[in-house]
Structure formats: structure tokens, C-alpha cells
Amino acid sequence: MKGIWKRLADGDAVNMMEEAYQALVLAEFNRCRDLQFQINQTQPTSSELHGLYSDLLGRKLPASTNIMSPSQIDFGKNVHLGEGVFINHSLTLMSIGGVTIGDGSFIGPNVSIVTDNHDMEDILVLRCQPVVIGRKVWVGEGVKIMPGVTVGDNALLASGAVVTKDVPANAIVGVNPAKLIRMKGD
DSSP states (O other): OOOOOHHHHHOOEEEEESHHHHIIIHHHHHHHHHHHHHHHHTTTTOOOOHHHHHHHSSOOOOOEEOOOOEEEOOOOOOOOOTTTEESSSEEEEEEEEEEEEEETTOOTOOOEEOOOESSSSSSTTTEEEEEETTTEEEEOTTOOOOOTEEOOTTOOEEETTOOOOBTTTOOOOOOOOOOOOOOTTT
16 A cells, blocks of 8 residues: 555545644644744754755755745655756745755746646545756746646746646747636536
């Protein structure tokens, strides 16, 4: 039988009331919340920030990679950052499904990357899909990247884009028209 983290990584339906979720996942969530509070209360120019982010991620943050605070990362151990990554302020990573950001990528301010979604019929059920961002990607201000998206190397995501589908290497994508998807129960 698969453990809770493997089930989440594989996109299995996981009920948040399950004992394993309550015991293991919430413990990691709370560890990250406490570290995020500490990070977001630390002087922005403090030399301590790099080490605090390393603690949050559960591994040494590359010396050439920088994350500006404030930020909100809910499952740091599921985040993998390459060399030379720059992340501007107000990042939100809902990273339970796993987030990878490749070498040399730049993430603008107010970006959200989401790897989980609730089942439309039962909001206590989570379904996760990883997000993978390639090398030398530029993610503009206010971009939202949804579960399961892969962004190819050298792509540019224009400010305000809501990215719901894979982006090929070297592509420039943008815009966000909201539209009716379907009615509940259909």
C-alpha cells in the first residue's frame, strides 16, 4: 500500500480527514507555516534568510538562488529550485504536489503556483499534480500556474496570465479570459 506522500504525488484522491493526512501532512504543513512566519518577520536584508529558506525546503538553497520575502510556501520539502533562480516578493506556492523551477528562471512578484485542487463533489478530497518550470523561464507579475502544468525552457509567461495547459519551450503566452466551463451536476 502506498504511503500518503506517494499517493499525493501520484495524483490519487486523498481525503484530508484520513489519519495519515492528519498526522503526517498537517505536521509538515505546520512546520512550514512556522518557518514562513519566521522568514516573513526577518529583516529582508538579513543574512539569515538564505538559511531559513534552506530549512523550509529541507535542503541547502543554492547560493546563486534568491527568494525575496514575504512568501508563502506550504510544503517546502516538495519544492526544488535550480541554480540562479530569482523569485520576487509575494510568491505563493501551494506545493503539496511538487514544484520544480529550473536553473536561471525568474519569477515575478505576486505569482501563484498551485499543485492541488479539491474535488468538485467532495471538497475534503484533494487531487494533486506537479508543476515543472524549465530553465531560463520568465514568469511575469501576477501569473497563476495551475496543477499539472509543465513550462518549457526559455518560455515567457506574460503578466496576469492564468496558465492551465503546458507551455512549449521558447513560447510567449498571456491573457486570461474567464468563461463558463460547465454547470455543477452536468
